Amino acid sequence: MADQNGSRTLQLLWGLRKPPTRGPRPALSVSQIGQTAVTIADAEGLGAVSMQRVAGELDFTKMSLYRYVAGKAELIAVMIEEAVGDPPDLGAVAGDWREKLTTWAQLLWETWDRHQWLPAATEGTRLMGPKEAGWVEAALRSLHRTGLTDAEQLAVVRLISGHIRNTQSTRRAGTGLDPAQFGSEFSSVLADHGDEYPALLAASKSPVTLDIRSFGLARIIHGVSQLIEERTPKDVPGGAGGSGDGG
Amino acid sequence: MADQNGSRTLQLLWGLRKPPTRGPRPALSVSQIGQTAVTIADAEGLGAVSMQRVAGELDFTKMSLYRYVAGKAELIAVMIEEAVGDPPDLGAVAGDWREKLTTWAQLLWETWDRHQWLPAATEGTRLMGPKEAGWVEAALRSLHRTGLTDAEQLAVVRLISGHIRNTQSTRRAGTGLDPAQFGSEFSSVLADHGDEYPALLAASKSPVTLDIRSFGLARIIHGVSQLIEERTPKDVPGGAGGSGDGG
């Protein structure tokens, strides 16, 4: 699955492809195709997105799409960029990095909730487009003067986006621990094995009042806080951390 | 993708299917098929697993597999159970919940590293098999006397397994923030847009000495610790005196 043609895709995403002058006018555009595909995926899931289907929606032939997009992998890359949208500006958010990152997370998961196929689409190693990079950039900036190293800042951003990815909507679980499933037939099976899984059984019976997403985010934020406070001695004002401009 | 036949799969995973007496002896078995599929996936990725391929590996026809497994979704469910293996016994681990959960996480990610296709396979809502449930059970037990509610305990387990899922190996990223990609062509593209992505550019230049997995796990554990200490008005066992006053 290693994107062998990543270079081409990268150029496409970052607008590094010279528009041709010679031939007939293109009747479609990459973003138009991407938007169509996103619409399909939003409504019917990523599985419904096929070259045929997207082309059909645009009243074109399947093969015509290959003039704009190298293959399905590239189409999906375009879809992601299209879906993730313009990154937010957190400069206006009052408060320290906590508030900014929380806001960022909230905006991100609103976006992801609007496109429930994103977790499946972002499976595996990928290349970031400019918009996705913009999201990361915004989050990194929130952590600028915290005393964390650049690598740590990136790790925090990864941690949070990963958490949002994992807690996609209420329906999506990934780890198979979705409490929603506890209501159904699984409960009776679990009850039959109550001796072997007492803790799980107890958890399955507990009411689902907890927002697992906010809970996890709060834990992460606290964990990062702890590290930052540990790093910054109380008497030294911020700014001379020295890790910010590493070579 | 909603597993409409989940009931059947659930019965299969939990061994609730009466073995037939009438017909010819089955030449294969569900776990044998699962093991074969796991072997293929380990070596060549989940994409290489097809009914044809698995059957061929066993010198049988593709359709014969459908006598054991309702479809590909069910095959993958079996694969997951087969791959995840027997849950650990954390009773012997010395220390409090921190040590136990850390050990648990370590064992889990060793397992997942052995089967790099697991993140892709566990995408979406699923049903747990007995082994997977056993892993969850083990983790929940570590959190038994911590003062967390059952729902919170489950949330913590989900948080951690999700984190492990997201940090699968070094190659897998999902969020597109894999530092490994920074070494290649992406760097030059990013450098061209240095004005727009200064923080990301800085992070991309920083050496990758940080183990993102341990880093994240430590943050999560700390975040959970903070909540537990906040809940239990006991003496703090030698921790830093930082009081959690974040919102």
Add this chain to the structure above:
DNA sequence: GTAAATTGTGTCCAGTGGACACTGTGTATG
């Protein structure tokens, strides 16, 4: 001994991503 249940096979199908040759269509250059 025979009927019922079950296994594995062969055949068929719609749908998938994609290669490739082809016909148009437009622009840049002679």
Add this chain to the structure above:
DNA sequence: CATACACAGTGTCCACTGGACACAATTTAC
């Protein structure tokens, strides 16, 4: 202006996917 070249969209073909279904062979229960 004429023409050659570069490009757009189409039609055809291919290997492969998951799966439905009818069928023969095999075993056990009655």
